[in-house]
Amino acid sequence: MNQSSNPFEGFQSGFAAIAGAPNVGKSTLLNRMIGEKISITSSKPQTTRNRIMGIAHGEDYQIVFLDTPGVHRSNKPLNRKIVEVALAAIDEVDLILVVVDASNPDPQSEALIVEKLQQRKNTPALLALNKIDLIEKPRLLHQIDTWSKAHPFAEIFPISALDGTQVPELLAAMRNLLPEGPPYFPEDALTDMPERFIVAEIVREKIFEQTGQEVPYGTAVTIESFEESDDLIHIHAAVHVERDSQKGIIIGKQGQMLKTIGTEARTDIEHLLGTKVFLKLFVRVEKNWSRNPRAMRKLGY
């Protein structure tokens, strides 16, 4: 019998970056592909600020996804930093999945992505035209045509990350583009992000949902303590804002806003951790942190 020299024959694995303009549905798609909510989402742009890893497992494959912040042009230090994180992730992977919002094209940000793809000519790229639940077919056909001329994508998939249309087909196509290789993570791993990080992100998601204007963009969340007792986890989280006025908004009239944020976050955190949680939030002013690289680093960016 011929002994195979490759112990992973038939198994495909690799890293895939999910990249695109802000708010196109990258994090929604990541969550759908791995079947759990790992990455926070919101109807506002620039929700994701870090590289978020999520792992999809199959009988004969493993795809390690890197969800990334939305690529866009900006002069603000925090925005520049998160775009840098996104572009760096694209340099590390075996496969690039570009996501665009078919219902709301963003030519300026898309041009930045295409430029990046040109620098990564040897890395296979797929395109997902997302949010097709929102548009009519003729508009879609036109976009497929335009995009197929913009870059030699291996394949283009119209999808809906929200309702799951064509997501299994997209996943199968990605699997087929990966090299043969070993599983990088154990079978039951969904992410390598620490629980504390995801907990802080959940609080930030609720702030994105509950507040408007510049408030979510001036907010960062850190976990100050995380203590497990028999049947309860005590979590203290600090919400950092840039100005006193933002502190007032986050706390709300008679503390109502902070209470809503806390209650909503606790429900999701209990689901994530599978246990009862006591969550205490407090608000701190860290003057203009999003314009100061040192303060940004302290807050995790």
Ligand SMILES: Nc1nc2c(ncn2[C@@H]2O[C@H](COP(=O)(O)OP(=O)(O)OP(=O)(O)O)[C@@H](O)[C@H]2O)c(=O)[nH]1
């Ligand atoms: N109708 C519709 N909405 C979608 C779809 N996919 C995502 N969305 C919505 O689009 C918004 C943005 O989704 P996110 O997943 O946060 O987008 P993102 O690309 O990760 O955004 P950033 O992290 O800010 O770059 C949310 O309100 C989602 O519910 C889709 O297929 N159809």
Ligand SMILES: [Mg+2]
């Ligand atoms: Mg996101």
